[in-house]
Amino acid sequence: MQETYEPQVLEREAQDFWETRRSFQVTEDPSKRKFYCLSMFPYPSGKLHMGHVRNYTIGDVLTRYYRMRGYNVLQPMGWDAFGLPAENAAMANKVPPAKWTYSNIATMKSQLQSLGFALDWHRELATCKPEYYKWNQWLFTRLFKKGLAYKKTGTVNWDPVDQTVLANEQVIEGRGWRTGALVEKREIPMYFFRITHYAEDLLAALDDLPGWPEQVKLMQKNWIGKSEGVRIGFPYELDGRKQVLWVFTTRADTLMGATFMAVAAEHPIAEAAAKRDPKVRAFVEECKKGAVIEAELAQIEKKGVATGIFVTNPLSGEKLPVWVGNYVLMGYGEGAVMGVPGHDERDFAFALEYRLPIKQVIEHGVSIAARQQSWTKEDYAYYEFDDKQWKPWYEEKEQGVCVNSGKYDGLTYQAAVDAIAADLKQKGLGEKQVQWRLRDWGISRQRYWGCPIPVIHCPACGDVAVPDKDLPVVLPEHLVPDGAGNPLNKLPEFVNTKCPECGRAAKRETDTMDTFVDSSWYFARFCCPGQDNAMVDERAQYWMAVDQYIGGIEHAILHLLYSRFFQRVMRDEGLIPEIAEPFANLLTQGMVLAESYYTDASGRREWVNPAQVTVERDAKGKILAAKRTADGVPVIYDGIGTMSKSKNNGVDPQALIDKYGADTARFYTMFASPPTNTLEWSDESVEGSYRFLRRVWDFGCKFSRAKCAPSMDREIRYAIHAELRKANDDIERQKFNTVASACMKILNAVEGLPEWDETSREGLSILIRLLSPIAPHITHHLWRELGYGEDVMQAAWPEPDPAALEQDEIELVVQVNGVKRGTVRVPKSADQRALEAIVKSLEFVKRQIGEKIIKRIVIVPGRLINVVV
RNA sequence: GCCGGAAUGGCGGAACCGGUAGACGCAGCGGACUCAAAAUCCGCCGGUGGCGACACCAUGAGAGUUCGAGUCUCUCUUCCGGCACCA
Numbered sequence: 001m002q003e004t005y006e007p008q009v010l011e012r013e014a015q016d017f018w019e020t021r022r023s024f025q026v027t028e029d030p031s032k033r034k035f036y037c038l039s040m041f042p043y044p045s046g047k048l049h050m051g052h053v054r055n056y057t058i059g060d061v062l063t064r065y066y067r068m069r070g071y072n073v074l075q076p077m078g079w080d081a082f083g084l085p086a087e088n089a090a091m092a093n094k095v096p097p098a099k100w101t102y103s104n105i106a107t108m109k110s111q112l113q114s115l116g117f118a119l120d121w122h123r124e125l126a127t128c129k130p131e132y133y134k135w136n137q138w139l140f141t142r143l144f145k146k147g148l149a150y151k152k153t154g155t156v157n158w159d160p161v162d163q164t165v166l167a168n169e170q171v172i173e174g175r176g177w178r179t180g181a182l183v184e185k186r187e188i189p190m191y192f193f194r195i196t197h198y199a200e201d202l203l204a205a206l207d208d209l210p211g212w213p214e215q216v217k218l219m220q221k222n223w224i225g226k227s228e229g230v231r232i233g234f235p236y237e238l239d240g241r242k243q244v245l246w247v248f249t250t251r252a253d254t255l256m257g258a259t260f261m262a263v264a265a266e267h268p269i270a271e272a273a274a275k276r277d278p279k280v281r282a283f284v285e286e287c288k289k290g291a292v293i294e295a296e297l298a299q300i301e302k303k304g305v306a307t308g309i310f311v312t313n314p315l316s317g318e319k320l321p322v323w324v325g326n327y328v329l330m331g332y333g334e335g336a337v338m339g340v341p342g343h344d345e346r347d348f349a350f351a352l353e354y355r356l357p358i359k360q361v362i363e364h365g366v367s368i369a370a371r372q373q374s375w376t377k378e379d380y381a382y383y384e385f386d387d388k389q390w391k392p393w394y395e396e397k398e399q400g401v402c403v404n405s406g407k408y409d410g411l412t413y414q415a416a417v418d419a420i421a422a423d424l425k426q427k428g429l430g431e432k433q434v435q436w437r438l439r440d441w442g443i444s445r446q447r448y449w450g451c452p453i454p455v456i457h458c459p460a461c462g463d464v465a466v467p468d469k470d471l472p473v474v475l476p477e478h479l480v481p482d483g484a485g486n487p488l489n490k491l492p493e494f495v496n497t498k499c500p501e502c503g504r505a506a507k508r509e510t511d512t513m514d515t516f517v518d519s520s521w522y523f524a525r526f527c528c529p530g531q532d533n534a535m536v537d538e539r540a541q542y543w544m545a546v547d548q549y550i551g552g553i554e555h556a557i558l559h560l561l562y563s564r565f566f567q568r569v570m571r572d573e574g575l576i577p578e579i580a581e582p583f584a585n586l587l588t589q590g591m592v593l594a595e596s597y598y599t600d601a602s603g604r605r606e607w608v609n610p611a612q613v614t615v616e617r618d619a620k621g622k623i624l625a626a627k628r629t630a631d632g633v634p635v636i637y638d639g640i641g642t643m644s645k646s647k648n649n650g651v652d653p654q655a656l657i658d659k660y661g662a663d664t665a666r667f668y669t670m671f672a673s674p675p676t677n678t679l680e681w682s683d684e685s686v687e688g689s690y691r692f693l694r695r696v697w698d699f700g701c702k703f704s705r706a707k708c709a710p711s712m713d714r715e716i717r718y719a720i721h722a723e724l725r726k727a728n729d730d731i732e733r734q735k736f737n738t739v740a741s742a743c744m745k746i747l748n749a750v751e752g753l754p755e756w757d758e759t760s761r762e763g764l765s766i767l768i769r770l771l772s773p774i775a776p777h778i779t780h781h782l783w784r785e786l787g788y789g790e791d792v793m794q795a796a797w798p799e800p801d802p803a804a805l806e807q808d809e810i811e812l813v814v815q816v817n818g819v820k821r822g823t824v825r826v827p828k829s830a831d832q833r834a835l836e837a838i839v840k841s842l843e844f845v846k847r848q849i850g851e852k853i854i855k856r857i858v859i860v861p862g863r864l865i866n867v868v869v
Numbered sequence: 870g871c872c873g874g875a876a877u878g879g880c881g882g883a884a885c886c887g888g889u890a891g892a893c894g895c896a897g898c899g900g901a902c903u904c905a906a907a908a909u910c911c912g913c914c915g916g917u918g919g920c921g922a923c924a925c926c927a928u929g930a931g932a933g934u935u936c937g938a939g940u941c942u943c944u945c946u947u948c949c950g951g952c953a954c955c956a
Contacts (some may be wrong), residue, residue, distance in 0.1 A: 818937035
């Protein structure tokens with residue numbers, strides 16, 4: 001056996017062994033339980049980053065674990081290959097996105113292979129290949145015919161200089177990233193998927209996903225946002241015509257407290273008012289400037305302008321002014337809201353700004369009179385004095401009683417809503433309604449590097465879906481975008497075509513699909529390699545649903561929701577008839593972070609990669625100072641954050657693999673942090689992981705030459721089996737960091753034996769198997785070299801021996817008044833009375849009790865005894 | 870702004886159900902080996918007081934529930950993810 005641990009050599013050999021035997025290629029096998037383990041496929045951005053290493057190691061640990069547990073495990077890999085970065089790289093390097101993408105795929109594939117992942121490469125796919133995206137197009141045409149894909153206008157960011165649509169990411173502080181021009185909103189025709197058709201199902205089915213983290217389900221639930229309320233009509237007259245302004249509210253009980261209405265700038269009332277009033281026109285124009293990014297919209301200062309139009313409260317007959325508000329979104333509900341400043345924070349702020357009246361119509365135990373007594377200044381009529389601070393006077397709690405509301409006075413929330421909805425219905429001015437926050441999914445992108453939307457625009461027949469026989473609509477791969485619009489528009493041989501229905505000259509759609517479409521069904525395609533006549537086939541029914549899906553928490557909403565939608569669409573098309581949910585279990589991994597450092601010498605920050613920094617520490621290990629290793633220039637520590645190009649704090653996995661080998665990279669990423677936490681990078685800890693693997697190798701080496709005594713060490717054996725029992729629990733709980741630490745503890749125990757015996761032999765075989773999913777190469781060799789078997793992957797997963805875990809005596813913690821005072825060894829069979837007697841006789845207990853009287857004795861079986869005095 | 874998370878020694882983390890706070894590792898300190906260094910091995914390692922046995926303090930801050938709280942409840946602070954065209 002090789003004396004020194006040389007990971008590069010060992011890993012190459014192990015990978016050749018698996019390759020030759022096609023160890024990871026799987027087919028449907030009804031005799032075994034299947035396990036479909038999937039990690040989110042990567043965008044081929046250049047080379048692997050640490051997030052990938054972490055993600056795919058988690059998947060690989062599970063894959064190898066379930067294989068050893070006897071499952072038929074599928075773990076495929078592919079490429080989410082369409083997207084914006086390829087166009088940016090193309091512009092920068094004057095290289096077609098296709099060429100850049102395929103070259104990145106080649107690099108990253110070889111990196112994945114060097115990490116020794118148990119991937120079935122014969123299923124590899126790339127979403128930019130026609131044989132894949134053909135089925136995006138095929139499914140689109142099905143949905144188009146059903147009305148589940150349809151055309152309407154949508155709002156985009158428009159760069160007026162480049163005359164192009166910008167992604168949100170390309171808008172920086174309201175300006176185009178390349179031109180610096182102020183971005184405008186623009187309405188253009190787009191295709192949408194009617195995801196709202198499935199809103200109820202997507203929401204309800206969350207309850208049937210026990211394998212998903214609660215936090216993700218909650219985020220999805222809030223995103224879908226079902227709310228039950230009342231649609232209310234406010235009649236008005238405009239240019240002599242009777243009309244109704246509709247709003248939706250969950251707080252119909254506050255209708256009598258409405259003092260104004262606010263509509264979006266795009267609302268018909270706003271447009272009508274803009275025609276007559278230049279002030280309104282100016283404001284509406286103002287609102288149309290800026291980007292469409294919602295996070296920014298939500299934080300802008302709430303502004304408005306009165307339209308001069310009044311509507312009538314349908315129940316009280318009160319006249320209410322209509323305002324245009326920049327905080328009202330046309331895309332939500334009716335594009336209009338009723339303003340109830342007494343009971344809504346946002347309306348309150350708006351009313352305060354524009355001196356609109358505020359009415360209290362809900363009371364929560366405190367009478368208005370009592371409230372008003374605390375008001376001391378006329379100026380603060382809109383505030384109440386509370387806790388030495390002036391606080392806004394509004395209350396949002398739903399449980400309240402109506403006041404100042406005429407016939408509804410005294411009604412509680414639900415009773416008031418019911419009564420008001422009934423009265424509105426009678427007048428034809430409202431009824432109860434369910435409202436969703438979820439909006440339909442706009443999939444059109446005015447970009448080149450994506451899947452062409454298979455539609456032909458015919459002057460006579462309108463928008464016609466491309467017939468099946470003409471699919472795929474192939475994207476030409478030779479174009480280089482220039483940042484000013486989609487180059488497909490300038491390619492007549494792509495654009496000019498014939499109408500499939502009437503045969504006359506027609507234009508092809510040049511928009512491509514949102515790349516989220518590509519990634520919404522790839523998991524099903526992996527099940528069906530080589531299938532060229534269908535999107536998926538019956539093999540998908542065997543493999544689906546994905547048993548374990550692993551990916552970043554940043555995908556908690558959009559990607560997962562779109563995939564759930566697509567699975568339903570595929571089900572309803574009869575493709576995978578029995579499965580509604582694509583992912584039975586979900587693990588959301590945390591991000592990989594690193595320290596960052598910069599120098600300030602030149603007056604502007606120059607970011608120095610942590611690998612080039614030497615840190616000085618005090619005796620405790622606290623950071624005192626840091627300098628650039630090369631030239632000793634002092635650097636400033638900027639804290640910890642995501643690895644990024646801009647802060648030059650990325651750690652290249654390749655450098656790590658070259659230096660320590662894949663097993664160290666894998667072991668470190670598992671050991672450093674539980675999978676769902678963020679992982680803070682530390683070079684020193686990597687060193688520690690390497691040291692551990694080398695210790696394992698060295699021990700194996702020595703052991704292979706040693707003679708073993710036939711004896712067993714009962715205590716050490718107990719320790720090993722107890723650790724194994726815990727590790728097996730932990731691997732099921734997906735806490736791989738403690739599994740890694742169990743491996744270390746078992747090595748410590750085995751090394752601690754006074755002489756090598758059968759305990760060592762057994763302990764080492766447990767260690768190798770337990771470690772093998774995390775560090776498969778080193779364990780592959782050790783298993784063979786030490787004569788345990790030919791292939792550790794074929795070995796049975798280790799189980800603790802119940803006989804080894806039996807104990808006659810156990811140690812209990814003894815507390816007095818909840819504070820630990822000592823421990824005591826007692827026979828396992830001791831009953832409550834015996835325990836109480838033992839505890840009372842303990843010296844340190846007597847000393848604590850002194851003269852006091854024992855009130856009770858709490859016994860937690862097998863753990864502790866608490867004497868309460 | 871809205872939705873969702875997180876916070877434990879110098880650092881990463883452990884403590885699964887409310888029951889010994891700090892497992893395992895990193896860094897640091899002391900020692901062995903060595904001409905020396907590296908590697909390796911042994912010991913120490915939250916804070917304060919004490920020769921010591923031991924006592925007290927301590928899980929972002931503040932309150933509460935409990936025999937007992939890192940864990941449950943409420944309020945707050947800071948940081949992170951998402952917000953529909955980055956993927």
